[in-house]
Amino acid sequence: MHDQASVLRILAKKEKSKMRVIAVTSGKGGVGKTSLTVNLALALAEYGQRVVILDGDLGLANVDVAFGLIARYTVEHLLCGEKTIEEIMLTGPRGIGIIPGGSGVQNLANLDRDKLSNVILNLGRLEKMADLLIIDTGAGxxxxxxxxxxxxxxxxxxxxxxxxxxxxxxxxxxxLRKEAGEVPIHIVVNRVRSENDAQATFNRLETAVRKFLHGSLNFMGWVYDDPLVGCSVMQQDPLGISFPESSAYRCIQWIASKVSGIYQSPPRQAGGVKGFLNKLLRSF
Incomplete structure (x- = not known):
């Protein structure tokens, strides 16, 4: 890994930030992961949180599209040293920052020392820009x-x-039980008809996890099956902007209040961007 470890150790000595890194994921595509990410960010902004989204979906990077924005630069330009974090970041509604990812994200493991130092210093500036970094990961x-x-x-x-x-x-x-056993996992059940449907879905998943994986899950909430979600996607205008009174967005606002609770009273100390990068780079 060249001198990545020594660079990260130097950065780790600096004062730790309270910014948390939250990854949003799903077992398969088409379950509404990006829609939840985008609208969750909008709802969190309503609660006074400063939010930045990193589009980490390499195959279907579309967070910018969901906001009706066009990305001129991506993480690729940051990795090669052509642009700074401020230059590639888009600004969405309610001051939400959007870092377009695309294929550049996977190249993080292949940087030499000089480029790595530049990237870490750039991403480190997120500590002063945001309370929460939300990563919209790929599915699967x-x-x-x-x-x-x-x-x-x-x-x-x-x-x-x-x-x-x-x-x-x-x-x-x-x-994840093998690879990320210490990271708390919160379940959101999307497109449900009722609270009972949501609870039954979570119970089926949790029972299997307890029985076969000897683990536990946290039921964070549910989002109702709402035709206005599809309308907002077609309009390229997030639900929280186009239909803020919709039943689906009200659910997301409720979930956002729980996410804010994660930030305010985390089960373990947040590592911030430096802690996130340290663990991420160790995994490559």
């Missing part, structure tokens, strides 16, 4: 996805009541 068991998840302070896993979604969610949880 990809190498980069699991690295992000085991380096985060908290994981929010999105699933739906569909059997295939639950099966894939369990597969990801099985991997």
């Amino acid at each position: 068991l990809g190498y980069t996805v699991t690295n992000f998840l085991q380096a985060a302070d908290d994981i929010i896993m999105v699933t739906t009541p569909e059997p295939t979604a639950l099966t894939d969610a369990y597969g990801l949880l099985k991997t």
Whole structure:
């Protein structure tokens, strides 16, 4: 890893930030992970949180599209030293920062010392910009996805009541049990008809995790199946902006209040960007 470890040790000596890194993931695509990420950020901003989103989905990087924005630069330009973090970051509604990711994210492990130092110093400035860094990961068991998840302070896993979604969610949880056993995992059940449906879905997943993985999950909440979600996606205008009174967004506002609680009273000390990068780079 060249001199990555020594660079990170030097940075780790600086004062620790209280910024938390939260990774949003799912066992399969199409369960509403990015929609939840975008609207969760909007709801958190309503609670006074300063939020930055890192688009970590290498195959379908689309956080900027969900906000109706066009990314001129991505993390790739940061990694090669062409642009600074301030130059690649987009500003969304309510002051939300958006770091377009794309294929550049996976190149983080292949940097020489000079470029790595530049990237870390740039990302380190997020400490003064945000209270929360939310990573919209890719779906499934990809190498980069699991690295992000085991380096985060908290994981929010999105699933739906569909059997295939639950099966894939369990597969990801099985991997995380081995790779990220210490990271708290919070479940959000999306597209439910009722609270009972949501609770039953969570119970099925939790029972399997307790029985076969000897682990535990936290039920963070649910989002109702709401046709206005599809309308907002087609308009490229997030639900929290276009339909803030919708039943789905009210659920997300409630979930955001719980996420704020994670930030205010974390189960363990937050490592901030430096702690996140330290764990992330060790995993490559």
